[in-house]
Amino acid sequence: GNSVTQMEGPVTLSEEAFLTINCTYTATGYPSLFWYVQYPGEGLQLLLKATKADDKGSNKGFEATYRKETTSFHLEKGSVQVSDSAVYFCALSERGATNKLIFGTGTLLAVQP
Amino acid sequence: EAGVTQSPTHLIKTRGQQVTLRCSPISGHTSVYWYQQALGLGLQFLLWYDEGEERNRGNFPPRFSGRQFPNYSSELNVNALELEDSALYLCASILGGTIYNEQFFGPGTRLTVL
Numbered sequence: 128g129n130s131v132t133q134m135e136g137p138v139t140l141s142e143e144a145f146l147t148i149n150c151t152y153t154a155t156g157y158p159s160l161f162w163y164v165q166y167p168g169e170g171l172q173l174l175l176k177a178t179k180a181d182d183k184g185s186n187k188g189f190e191a192t193y194r195k196e197t198t199s200f201h202l203e204k205g206s207v208q209v210s211d212s213a214v215y216f217c218a219l220s221e222r223g224a225t226n227k228l229i230f231g232t233g234t235l236l237a238v239q240p
Numbered sequence: 241e242a243g244v245t246q247s248p249t250h251l252i253k254t255r256g257q258q259v260t261l262r263c264s265p266i267s268g269h270t271s272v273y274w275y276q277q278a279l280g281l282g283l284q285f286l287l288w289y290d291e292g293e294e295r296n297r298g299n300f301p302p303r304f305s306g307r308q309f310p311n312y313s314s315e316l317n318v319n320a321l322e323l324e325d326s327a328l329y330l331c332a333s334i335l336g337g338t339i340y341n342e343q344f345f346g347p348g349t350r351l352t353v354l
Contacts, residue, residue, distance in 0.1 A: 163345075170330055171283075171345040216283065220343075225296045226334060227273060228343060230283040 129154045133217045133231025140207055140238050148202040148234045150191075150217035158219040160184075160193050160200040161228070165214045174202075174215070207238045242267065244333050244346035252352045253321050261316040261349045265333030272314040273334070273343060274306065278327035286329075289314050318351075326353045 134149040152158065162174040162184070175184030180195035189204045200217060217231040245264045253259050265272050274286040285298040289308035297304075303319040312333075318325055328350050332343035 161342075170347040171332075173342060173344070176342060225288055226271070226343075227285045227288055227296060227298075228275075228283075228332075229285070232282045 129158070129219060129221065129229050131217050131219055131229055131231040134234050136214075136233070137235040137237055140236070142209055142238055142240050143206045144238075146202070146204040146207045146211075146236070148215055148217075148236070150200045150202065150231060152198050152200065152217075152219050154198075154219055154221065156221050158221050160191070161218045161220070162189070162191055162200070162202050163216040163218060163230075165216065165233070167213070171216065207236070209238045209240055212236055212238045244331055244344055246329075246331050246346040246349050248349060249347070250350045250352075252354060254354050255321055255323060257321050257353075258317065258319045259321060259351060261318075261329050261331075261351070262313065263316070263331030263333075263346060264313045265331075266335075266344055269333035269335050269344070270312050271334040272308055272312065273332045274314070274316050275330045275332065276300075276327045277330060277348070278324070281327075283330070287316065321353045323353050326351060 130153045132151050159178045161176045163171040164174045175186045177184040177193035183192045191200050191202045214233045214235050216233045218228045247262045271290040273288050277283045288296040292308050306316040308314045328348045330348045332345045334343050
């Protein structure tokens with residue numbers, strides 16, 4: 128079945144450090160890929176998405192590229208801020224099927240000043 | 241434009257009781273998804289409603305059920321509560337027919353079962 132494997136956390140970084148959170152997936156067909164962020168005490172917010180191979184999603188300085196050949200969708204940011212501290216979820220959805228999201232386990236990011 | 245809303249925010253119940261959670265999708269969205277975020281288990285798909293019908297359910301027992309109303313709002317019912325039902329329950333809505341299947345999430349209802 129479809130699945131998402133995500134880098135284990137927690138990840139602790141200093142402000143302005145470079146961030147990478149690895150995400151790989153297993154899926155039949157051509158899934159859409161997403162990164163969601165969950166700030167403390169809140170629900171999920173869509174951070175970025177990519178709907179086909181080689182697409183790059185970007186938002187708020189975060190980027191991720193849909194790599195079909197490596198079945199990956201790694202999240203990167205060049206310079207993290209304390210306000211980026213949150214849990215990040217990688218997810219996939221098979222377009223045209225149920226559209227349900229299959230999530231990775233989440234990665235807790237803690238950015239220290 | 242208002243986002244997805246959920247009520248109540250928090251809920252405390254005891255084992256064996258029943259609970260109803262509510263979700264109002266974004267205006268114009270016709271599909272509603274329910275997810276459970278339990279500690280240590282991550283986010284799990286529960287149910288999908290579209291145009292008033294249950295379209296798909298995840299690997300949960302039948303005591304998890306729900307419905308969708310003509311205005312596209314939705315209820316999630318959980319009967320015979322068990323301790324492991326303690327979780328954050330998230331509702332998401334989607335614009336039906338879109339090929340980009342982006343789901344918008346509500347803030348969630350935190351259920352504690354004692």
